[in-house]
Amino acid sequence: MRYASLGEFLDKAKPALAKGPLAIVFAEDPVEVDTTLRHHLTAGFTHLALLAPPSIPVPAELEAKIHRIDYDVHADEALVSAVNAISAAAPGIWIYYCYNAEYLFFPFCETRNVREMLAFHTEERRDAMLSYVVDLYADDLEAFPDAVSLDRAHLDKSGYYALGRPDAANHNHPRERQLDFFGGLRWRFEEHIPTPRRKIDRIALFRSKPDLVLRPDFTFSDEEYNTYACPWHHNITTAIVSFRTAKALRSNAGSRFDIHNFHWHNSTRFEWHSQQLMDLGLMEPGQWF
Incomplete structure (x- = not known):
């Protein structure tokens, strides 16, 4: 599912926040975004959230399996801010975070x-x-x-x-x-x-x-x-x-x-x-x- 902002994801994606493990991938550029997503889906995460600028392409079959969130990953402390917001909204679940590639x-x-x-x-x-x-x-x-x-x-x-x-x-x-x-x-x-x-x-x-x-x-x-x-x-x-x-x-x-x-x-x-x-x-x- 696609979300226009992190706030919309936190408001609407209750199942992803209720049970982990949740993987969060921050895409800074298009390099190996698809392989990063495939790797972590294969690893067995229950949910996967991609935070990325809207311009970064993702294959349609992968978008159907993830939560895609439009997000400015280049803002100051973008990763820290997002991880803390998601963590606060989902107490008690296992969370993992990384960048693309x-x-x-x-x-x-x-x-x-x-x-x-x-x-x-x-x-x-x-x-x-x-x-x-x-x-x-x-x-x-x-x-x-x-x-x-x-x-x-x-x-x-x-x-x-x-x-x-x-x-x-x-x-x-x-x-x-x-x-x-x-x-x-x-x-x-x-x-x-x-x-x-x-x-x-x-x-x-x-x-x-x-x-x-x-x-x-x-x-x-x-x-x-x-x-x-x-x-x-x-x-x-x-x-x-x-x-x-x-x-x-x-x-x-x-x-x-x-x-x-x-x-x-x-x-x-x-x-x-x-x-x-x-x-x-x-x-x-x-x-x-």
């Missing part, structure tokens, strides 16, 4: 769906899940000037690291079970990335509740939501493989002419399989086998 992977997603994973995560008394945003890029920028190619997608197989997250309210001591994660293109080309945007961690799956607020750095007002694991054992984490940084570096005039190739000695072809991400340490199955 981003694809959620979770352990064993080839044979299990996202509803099964979230049911297990809920049984472990967890209300949020950490995602690593793993940069994808085409291996040949002459053949693929926008750095996007699903068939020729590559990722960095090493170069990832974590730092303790300081707590300003506690003399900058590290927060318990919270880390800031770095790596990929945001690390290799950090001179072109503003400091606040260099992290690759995102709390992209969460269960909404009253007064919960998503912040611009993709963390939440409830600090327990920002932890990577519970106190007693490791939990599931997910990966969002994303062309977004590569696209930005290729479209921004300040970086486009400085970067001639994203490929380096630690590049490896992305196999579009969860096992590869687990083998590289970019995803954690926790106690889910």
